[in-house]
Amino acid sequence: MVVTNACSPDPRVQRSAVLLAKKGHEVTIHAFDRTQASTMSEVVDGVRIMRYQIGAYPYGATLATLWGLRAFSKMVKLTLLAKPPDCIYCHDADTLAIGVDLAARTESRLVYDMHDLQHTWALMGRPKSILRRFVAQRMERKALQRARKAHLVITSSGSLKGGRSLGFKDYLKQNQIESIVVENRPKAMDRKQKNPEQKGDWTVAFLGRVREIEAFQLLTRAIETMPESDRPNLKIAGDGTAVGPVHEHLLSEAPRLGIHLNLSLGFEAAALPALMADVDVMYAMYPPERGNIMHGALPVKMFDAASFGIPTVVNSSCLMGEICEKEALGSAVKWGDENALAQALLFQRDRCIALANTGEAQQEAYVQAIEALF
Numbered sequence: 001m002v003v004t005n006a007c008s009p010d011p012r013v014q015r016s017a018v019l020l021a022k023k024g025h026e027v028t029i030h031a032f033d034r035t036q037a038s039t040m041s042e043v044v045d046g047v048r049i050m051r052y053q054i055g056a057y058p059y060g061a062t063l064a065t066l067w068g069l070r071a072f073s074k075m076v077k078l079t080l081l082a083k084p085p086d087c088i089y090c091h092d093a094d095t096l097a098i099g100v101d102l103a104a105r106t107e108s109r110l111v112y113d114m115h116d117l118q119h120t121w122a123l124m125g126r127p128k129s130i131l132r133r134f135v136a137q138r139m140e141r142k143a144l145q146r147a148r149k150a151h152l153v154i155t156s157s158g159s160l161k162g163g164r165s166l167g168f169k170d171y172l173k174q175n176q177i178e179s180i181v182v183e184n185r186p187k188a189m190d191r192k193q194k195n196p197e198q199k200g201d202w203t204v205a206f207l208g209r210v211r212e213i214e215a216f217q218l219l220t221r222a223i224e225t226m227p228e229s230d231r232p233n234l235k236i237a238g239d240g241t242a243v244g245p246v247h248e249h250l251l252s253e254a255p256r257l258g259i260h261l262n263l264s265l266g267f268e269a270a271a272l273p274a275l276m277a278d279v280d281v282m283y284a285m286y287p288p289e290r291g292n293i294m295h296g297a298l299p300v301k302m303f304d305a306a307s308f309g310i311p312t313v314v315n316s317s318c319l320m321g322e323i324c325e326k327e328a329l330g331s332a333v334k335w336g337d338e339n340a341l342a343q344a345l346l347f348q349r350d351r352c353i354a355l356a357n358t359g360e361a362q363q364e365a366y367v368q369a370i371e372a373l374f
Contacts, residue, residue: 001013001016001017001027001028001029001030001089001090001091002029002030002076002088002089002090002091002095002098002099003029003030003031003032003091003092003095004031004032004069004072004092004094004095005031005032005034005059006031006032006033006034006035006037006038006051007029007031007049007051008031008033008037008038008051008266008268009267009268009269010031010091011184011186011269011300011304012091012113012115012156012184013029013091014029014044014045014047014269015184015186016089016113016182016366017029017047018045018046018047019363019366019367020367020370021045021046021047022046023367023371027046027047027048028047028048028049028050028085029047029048029049029050030050030052030076030079030080031049031050031051031052032051032052032057032068032069032072033051033052033053034056034057034058034059034068035056036053036055036056038051039051040053052072052075052076054068054071054072054075055068055071057069058241059240059241069094073095073097073098076098077098077101077102080098080102080108081102081105081106084102084106084107084108085108086108086109086374087108087109087110087111087370087373087374088102088103088108088109088110088111089111089113090110090111090112090113090150091113091115092113092114092115092116092118093114093118093119093139093142093143093146093147094118096112096143096146096147096150097146099111099112099146099150100146100149103149103151104149109151109152109373109374110149110150110151110152111150111151111152111153111154111370111373112146112147112150112152112153112154113153113154113155113156113182114147114153114154114155114156114168114172114179115155115156115168115184115297116292116297117140117168117171117291117292117295117297118139118143119136119137119139119140119143120136120290120291120292121290122135122136122139123289123290123291124211124212124241124290127287127289127290127291128289144175144177147172147177148176148177151373152180152369152370152373153172153177153178153179153180154179154180154181154182154366154369155168155169155172155179155180155181155182156168156181156182156183156184156297156298157169157181157183157296157297157298157319158170158181158296159296159319160319160322160323160326163319163322163326164322165296165317165318165319165322166295166296166319167181167295167296167298167319168181168295168296168297169181169296170296171295171296180362180365180366180369181362182359182362182363182365182366183298183303183359183362184298184300184303185303185355185357185358185359185362186300186303186304186307186355187307187358188307188354188355188358189273189307189308201232201233201260202232202233202280202281202349203232203233203234203235203262203278203279203280203281204219204232204233204234204235204279204280204281204282204283204345205235205236205237205275205276205279205281205282205283206219206235206236206237206238206282206283206284206301207235207236207237207238207267207272207275207276207279207282207301207304208237208238208299208300208301209238209239209240210236210238210239210240210241210242210243210246211240211241211242212242212286212287212290213242213245213246213249214287215283215285215286215287216236216246216249216250217249218285218335218336218338218341219234219283219285219341220249220250220253220257221338222338222339222341222342222345223257223259223342224257224338225338225339225342226342226345226346228258230346231257231258231259232259232280232281232345232349233259233260233261233262234250234254234259234260234261234262235262235275235278235279236250236261236262236263236264237262237263237264237265237266237267237275238265238266238267239265239266243265247263250263251263272304273308276304276305276308276310279305279308279310280310280348280349280350281310281311281312281313281330281345281348281349282301282302282304282305282310282311282312282313282330283312283313283345284299284301284302284305284312284313284314284320285313285314285315285333285335285341286299286315287335288315288317288318288335293315293318293320294317294318296318296319296320297319297320298319298320298323299314299320302314302320302323302324302329302330303329303355305329305330306327306329306330306354306355307355307358309352309353309354310352310353311329311330311331311348311351311353312324312329312330312331312348313330313331313332313333313341313344313345313348314330314331314332314333315332315333315334315335316332316333316334316335317332317334320332327355327356327357328353329353329355330344330348330353331344331347331348
């Protein structure tokens with residue numbers, strides 16, 4: 001498997017790897033440790049993670065990011081060509097060129113797992129820029145051309161039966177690419193127990209990559225509309241391209257709003273239960289202009305929160321919102337409506353939910369599809 005982050009953690013990548021390892025397959029994740037801050041080689045749940053530390057490179061849509069990705073791709077290809085694997089498994093489009101090249105030069109089978117629309121990253125920050133739109137369209141064409149060369153395409157979302165919103169499977173099918181859906185659902189954990197009669201402190205959390213400041217600006221505007229006695233604590237954990245501006249914004253707003261703020265950076269998967277312990281509502285809203293949410297992205301934090309019995313507030317008018325409401329995992333709110341967001345957060349604060357669908361049927365079909373390649 002190849003992924004362009006440090007896999008420290010990457011829940012979807014590690015879950016897919018562990019599913020195969022439990023069936024007796026030897027799985028190695030080749031990961032790009034851009035900050036050079038993680039263990040270079042370790043075994044986690046039977047899966048070996050090799051982290052390439054080739055210099056410090058940023059995340060985001062910059063030339064330095066491109067140079068780092070090229071250097072990483074070159075090193076991974078040299079490593080795998082020395083001893084070609086039976087299967088080269090590419091997570092997202094920024095690794096797909098590696099897999100296409102390796103499959104063309106060896107007998108390796110190529111699997112492409114699309115759980116994001118990589119070309120939309122070029123639009124981050126300036127989604128209306130003509131230049132960035134041109135770059136994004138070029139990236140999209142290349143990604144689709146390469147995806148058609150895969151022996152198996154897996155994706156993280158598909159439209160619901162009778163639903164209105166499309167998922168990534170539908171996007172691929174519109175481009176003449178067949179795929180199977182494996183949502184990023186965790187197993188159910190110990191559910192958080194809430195006492196609805198206790199009306200004291202409560203906490204809204206965002207746990208994951210911090211990539212865009214607009215979501216946090218919307219959140220603070222929503223909190224400002226609440227009565228002062230009902231305002232929540234905030235917990236933000238995770239790194240990402242916008243972590244600096246987001247922390248600055250929240251450190252400025254928290255004293256004005258009179259709320260307690262808990263900020264931390266990236267975290268290991270093992271830390272998730274402790275991070276969830278005092279969370280009452282998960283916040284998972286994203287600016288829709290970039291496009292991946294409206295095309296069907298399903299952020300893992302909604303499912304992770306549900307596995308602990310914690311509800312989530314998400315975007316409406318998209319697949320994430322439909323699933324959230326259909327499975328009673330929380331509330332879906334129109335982007336930009338701070339009053340509706342405030343009401344949704346207050347409504348969910350005392351609820352304890354259940355994640356009934358943990359994806360076992362999809363996971364079994366996934367393993368069978370991989371094994372059918374050989």
